[in-house]
Amino acid sequence: MSRFANRLRARRRPLLLVGAAAVSLLAAGCSGGGAGEAASTAVKGQLSVLSLGPVATWDPQRMSSAQDMAFAGRVFLRTLTAFPAGSDAAAQRAVVGDLATDAGTPDAAAKTWKFTLRSGVNWQDGSPVTCEDVRHGVSRSFAAPWASEGLNYPTAYLDIPRKADGTSVYTGPATTDKAAVAAFDKAVSCEGTTVTFRLSTPMADFNEVVASPSFAPVKESQDKGKDGTYAVFSNGPYQLQKAWDPSSGGTFTRNPKWDKGSDPVRKAQPETIRYVEGTESQTAAQQVLSDDPAHRQSVTLDSAPPAMQQHIQSDSGLRQRSVNPPSQFVDYLAPNFSQGVMRTPAVRKALALSTNRDGYIAALGGSSAATPTTSLIGPALPGHRKDATTPLAPDTGAARAALQSSGLTLPVKIRVSYRSTPTADKAMAALMNGWQDAGFAVTLQPIAKDYFTTIADTKRVSQTDVFWANWAPSWPSAGTVIQPLFDSRLNLTSEGSGRDYGRFADAGVDKEITRITGLADTGAQAEAWSKLDQSLVDRGAYVALAQRRSFFVAGTDVKGLASNEALGGFVDLATIEVTR
Template sequence: MNRRDHAVVLILVLLLVGLGGVLALPKAPAAEVEATPTPEPTLPPPATYREGVVGVPASITPITARSRAERTLVGLIFSGLVRLGPDGGFEPDLATSWTTDESGQTWTFRLREDVTWQDGVPVTSDDVVFTVEALKSPDAVGAVASSWAEVEVAAVGEHTVQFTLQTPIAGFLAAATQPLLPAHLLADVPFADLATGEFATLPVGTGPYVLAELDDERAVLVPAALLPPPVEEPESSPTLDPFATPVPSATPTRPVPYLERIEVRFYEDAAALAAALESGQVDGATGLPVEQATALEGEEGIERIAYPTTTLSAVMLNLRPSHPELDDARVRKALLASIDRDALVGTVLGGDAERADALVPPASWAFDAASAPPVAFDRKQANTLLRDAGWKLSDGAWTAPRGKERYRAEILTVPAAASPRLAATAAYVRNAWTRLGLAVDLVELPAAELVERLRAGTYTAAVVDIAMGLEPDVFPLLASSQVRASGSNLSGYQDPALDKLLEAARAVGTPETRTAAWKALLAGLAERQPILPLAWSTEVMFARGLDGMAPRLIATPGDRFWDVLGWRLATDR
């Protein structure tokens, strides 16, 4: 009731009192009336999905997010020009349409004109330009940043943006899933301050959910579609009704999700997270290591949902002229044949992975099993291959051609504290090569030092995770042109014949020509084995009472939310 309503009621009361005096109405006998309290209206609680992760987020931005907690929140809060779609494809998101020239070198995207940031400011091409330039900053690191190094971007209109690629790439749409940053909030923020600045814990995106609360225990997110529309400043300020309350309403351009509230709860370790799922404190959990994941497998009411990923655990070999003993493809095949990758997946990785037989994930459209015949685990065959390549076996120890002592290899990897899974994989490879007859030293290094050693070429082998991307493109990893200080060919491999296959596989063409090109490349890689594939990581989610998820190939933990608009809590939850 507003002030005007109060005034009307007061006038009516005064009139009735006045009329009562004029008409001399008889007084009613006094009676004791027991007041009945008016029940307070109650609203049903919002449909809240609670997911647990290990760790507390500190940098919730698409460029600086590193931990699982950070990437989970980024996947809910931010969005890109295109988004993941069913069957491994891509769909429009912030862009309505796109075109490319015949060469695949120039891509033009038309942005939606009805989309705003979560603070109400319209999304424009300036935001796209700002995001790409931030990714190209000298301070930006990682596979995502390196993929934009040879891309030029320009705004050709308020809602039109154009990308010019130094090297044509048919699969550029995968890069366009990169979530955008708001230029109007960050244009004056140095990139070095982005990870720790105010925006890192008060993010503003264009994704399906907006961050409503954040502390060391949880993050609370609500649908962005239910944000009130931005209020335009009126030319003249009318008298405001202090009793009026604005009611949030769905923004017409945003679909409303079934989940009315998402809580992401943070736990100190995996044991605490698993216990929270078992006790019903959370409805979902991700990132659990083998021990906890195995224990949850048989729990009643808990479902295991597996998402194939584009993260490849592999052995990168130093194929520079300084290591001629590894130049023969037979040696590389022998090293791969000595590793029982099925046992690696089933034991060390606890089944949360898939054996890798190529540098393309099996769930990708580009994979063809016939073109990538697997190298089977066969130690006897490995011995034969080494002998054929000129190696000599004496007293169970191998000596390389022109060598005088038992061959010694150093395997680099990250510490177990940084990645227990990867460190355990490296130890498994060391043991396999030791049984083969090599002397092997396993050296754990911090990630930055490891990358420095790889770039300098001061290593023999390294067990690493490689982010292959949603659209397969191994050109940066193996092309001869990428053997340079800023390139990604850290193995130093150079093969002109393979270069032609690499270029053909990333060229623009019809689906038929692209499929044929990838078959040829897969066959060429199988023949050479320049990088030894071990296993494809699987993103495993355990959930109770949650429906609507449709697993597909993903690149990051946040990609799980590609279909979050359709997630629903089970009615019997």
């Protein structure tokens, strides 16, 4: 196996986790109570954030939830670079220095990157954040349990040799293998306040990768190891007041050692931030919108259910206390390329032409819940095609003609798997109607539990013709969409399909992915991803359905409610404030 193939193999797990987070979007709309339902008394200067959770961990090298990373990165966890706040989506994607003085300096080949730490950046005990703290944090990504639970991008991208099975020879800070330690020391080195990373392949956007918590510093003397699931040792504007309660959350108070002058990203305007875990999305929205004194300083971290969104939009007062951003998740269909009728190009064309996106979106809850798209590269990503969001009505006549040209007898039988929820059942039924009008005989296969694990199993290949799925980028790059979903070297094994559920395999596409990934010019890279994406659409490698949207609401004493597309479309706490 080549070094490149090994590197891709190492990427599989974190990329899958990002996609798995999308599961919660189809579950939106459930009701019921949790720990967050308990009445609270408003505290002057305190922002309350309401979330169902659960937060799996606050350990930076174990984090994988985009929502949790968005919260931690604005409250207590600073990284070498960060995505700025603000109302301009393009500006949000322009990565800036956070712990580092700037967004980093690559060499001519984009294989070596240097970042110099700012002065005046301290831990909550007053000690400075050092280059060795960065090295220690990165080293943890190679050890258990961090290597299997977190976004192990250091393992994927750093120039450290691998074993025959694709795993790294370096296994974390506790290893005694001198050769492995030397390999890590070469890949991640310190000279004063400057940390240097040496990569296995060129990466023009590596400065965006280091904005992830897997590259966050960890002070070795404060490293709780496997027991530090919820330990928080802050270098940001807030610190955890008491031990985190996994059932109810915790309160973050001002970190007196945080220097506002050393932080170009966070305004940190609330005096305290109370994280209330265990609040169902419907309950949270109801509490905030009711405008009772206990929740006037609250904001929801989960999207309000579609049924409530229409009510909010119809009320000008409520609408002013809400934001409705793209969530970055795109729903799509993956035809089965390995066997069955979807191997025939005309059948895939007929499927795409008869797909009723408007009906699908109406069933999801309308325009506030999702918008139609024909591409997996969303508007927040460089390389997005403007025509991808142009409304495209189904063409049943052209679809039937394509199906008739396939040589197959109509109706053509197809089996479609999807993750079952009450909302999804209605949305897939809307799609089925259009497909049947075109000449398909459709059998829907709802799967309620372990959906992505189930459809990735090779046993499923002979049982399904079309797979529903969704995906979101790991950072603002189309490469974090195309590569994890369609690179056969990354996904396809005898044990499973990875995220390439339709088992699409093309050596030419794999080769082009390698070429694009190595481009040093980000503009040229974005254009190349766009062209490759269009070719995948033209071949029917996938059928995009909808760009999901979120709906967050805030109390009347909350100002500056905003989302950030570079943070996955979640609420941005960098500039939010409470007025009393």
